[in-house]
Amino acid sequence: MIVNPIAGIGGRLALKGSDGDLAARALAADAVPLAATRAAQALAAIGAPVELLTAGGAMGEALGGTVVYRPCETSSADDTQAAARAMLEAGIDLLLFAGGDGTARDVMAAVGESVPVLGIPAGVKMHSAVFATSPRAAGALIADLTRRGRIDTVAADVLDRPAPDAPPILYGVLRTPADALRLQPAKASPPADDAAAIEAACRQVARELAEPGVVGVIGPGSTMRRLKALLGFDGSLLGVDIVDGGSLVAADADERTILSAIAGRDARLALGVVGGQGFLLGRGNQQISPAVVRNIGRANIRVVAGMEKLVALPGNRLLVDSGEPELDALLAGYLPVRTNGGRLAMTKVAAA
Structure with a gap:
């Protein structure tokens, strides 16, 4: 070791x-x-x-x-x-x-x-x-x-x-x-047509985050950057950005900034999916900590991913590795994923 x-x-x-x-x-x-x-x-x-x-x-x-x-x-x-x-x-x-x-x-x-x-x-x-x-x-x-x-x-x-x-x-x-389910695959690039296919899904989430009084925490990745663009700003590709009523209030925010922004507010968490691996939490977004997720709540998580990315996931599941087994167990089950054409796909979530 x-x-x-x-x-x-x-x-x-x-x-x-x-x-x-x-x-x-x-x-x-x-x-x-x-x-x-x-x-x-x-x-x-x-x-x-x-x-x-x-x-x-x-x-x-x-x-x-x-x-x-x-x-x-x-x-x-x-x-x-x-x-x-x-x-x-x-x-x-x-x-x-x-x-x-x-x-x-x-x-x-x-x-x-x-x-x-x-x-x-x-x-x-x-x-x-x-x-x-x-x-x-x-x-x-x-x-x-x-x-x-x-x-x-x-x-x-x-x-x-x-x-x-x-x-x-x-x-x-x-x-x-050799273990297909316990080992993560290498990160894969998104399909070439993925961005266009999920345009409607990103617009749905953008409209929700633009509602007055709503604080949106938007994760990293190319899909989330498209969502940020629809809200009218050039968001960070690898960082977490925060919007209030759709307007950018913090770019590339750390855990402390996120917790301060969502305290006592009606908050939403928007996440993409790591291509080839299926991770929602625990890969490149550790600033979205267990404390952040608990404050926002499972019901207020919005996931966007192209259908090609979803069907290619190992085990047909999304994964969470927050660092707290209790929270991972709480997040397990099924979450609606907004996908091609704005449709919803109920997708299994499992503790990694």
């Missing part, structure tokens, strides 16, 4: 990752690291005896097991790679890491395809196909592997954005355990 202690640390602050100086900015703003907590959730879900090797300090020592590598006081990508190589030399069966796409790239650089790898989603973006859908799914998958006594693997794409506003690109592959 390798934990990237700064993975995802800026998510609720509306930062787009932890690369470069973003982690330092998040720490200066008293952001709370979550990667170790998500790693512990995965281990707790295994429920079977495993021999655990870890890196020292914040990179996993508190999880128990045998420390095989000690990082510098402030860990770096070099420490992730060195820890991965030390574990490979120790003869591991599976390399488990808690982090995001950047951590996956570091692991790939260290071990290549020489050992199966499984990611516990703890970053902001997580476009790659090496991650379980949630920490609990990672633990359940490992429990199955221990019962079977073998690991069947598939090649999984490692994707990352070279810059916050750049499209994700393919850096290589890792071998991951």
Whole structure:
């Protein structure tokens, strides 16, 4: 087990990752690291005896097991790679890491395809196909592997954005355990005709958000950016924007700004769907935190997605990975999705 202690640390602050100086900015703003907590959730879900090797300090020592590598006081990508190589030399069966796409790239650089790898989603973006859908799914998958006594693997794409506003690109592959439902696919680009097909659906939601007295929290993504354009402003592609009566009041808002805007108000939450993966929450929109969702309420969530995107979803379901299992369970069930021609498609929502 390798934990990237700064993975995802800026998510609720509306930062787009932890690369470069973003982690330092998040720490200066008293952001709370979550990667170790998500790693512990995965281990707790295994429920079977495993021999655990870890890196020292914040990179996993508190999880128990045998420390095989000690990082510098402030860990770096070099420490992730060195820890991965030390574990490979120790003869591991599976390399488990808690982090995001950047951590996956570091692991790939260290071990290549020489050992199966499984990611516990703890970053902001997580476009790659090496991650379980949630920490609990990672633990359940490992429990199955221990019962079977073998690991069947598939090649999984490692994707990352070279810059916050750049499209994700393919850096290589890792071998991951074969599991169609517990592993998330790589993020897919929207179909070429998706934007035109959901024009009517976006207009329906735009009219609702433009009603006097309604505060709208609009998530990231190309579909939501189209909705923002219909409301009359050039919205952020990767950020969460807030409107009041249809007028922009906050762009690229963080969790604190969103909570302040919706306090005591009639609020709506508009979300798109991550193509190829089906995530509503927990991928690139961590500023829409459990506290935000609870304040807005399940009944006030509006989802927009093209029919092609919906029918291509693995397991024909939408996924939520909010970080709080209780909230994920509350959101599970069926939600109406506004789709092609403004029609409604009742779509299953499941905890990741």
